[in-house]
Amino acid sequence: GESVGLHLPTLSVQEGDNSIINCAYSNSASDYFIWYKQESGKGPQFIIDIRSNMDKRQGQRVTVLLNKTVKHLSLQIAATQPGDSAVYFCAENNNNQGGKLIFGQGTELSVKP
């Protein structure tokens, strides 16, 4: 297919501030969601997941919020650090189907020292 939107959305934050990365998912039947972090030249790294029966889940310095009404997912990173600079992807799973994940385009987070 055609390549659309070659430039990723970018979020630039100051070191120490909180970051919020948003994701709109496509399928109202999806019941499982994941956030990944991808640093330049590396494979995606699992951050946190959430099931559709939850609205919020917290990890170490990260919180994922799920709003099923508007099909929206967000990742909050507290006290953002330079090492958090990366591309962040959300992914969804629709009732297993071989465990396949559908990935979003990603958002590039840039942390200014």
Add this chain to the structure above:
Amino acid sequence: DAGITQSPRHKVTETGTPVTLRCHQTENHRYMYWYRQDPGHGLRLIHYSYGVKDTDKGEVSDGYSVSRSKTEDFLLTLESATSSQTSVYFCAIRPGLAGSYEQYFGPGTRLTVT
């Protein structure tokens, strides 16, 4: 990288030549996946496997085949490489725990078809 290795890590090949990429895991996980990553398209699933000799197509499987003769190895073959298959290829594994679909990714293979 969660006990996953990919080989080669970089390859340049000519149009029309066959290419095989290898994914090797030490986790003994049942599920394995091959993705490609291109600007503007994110990660797209090529093929996946749910056990030895059990494979299925993903959304962009045309021009690719896979094989899994052992739990630890999942091979991706481009029978006759084309320039449109220039991409970064990632392998992923999934533990298959009940109610969880998290996948763990390898370091990737950068393939250039000239």
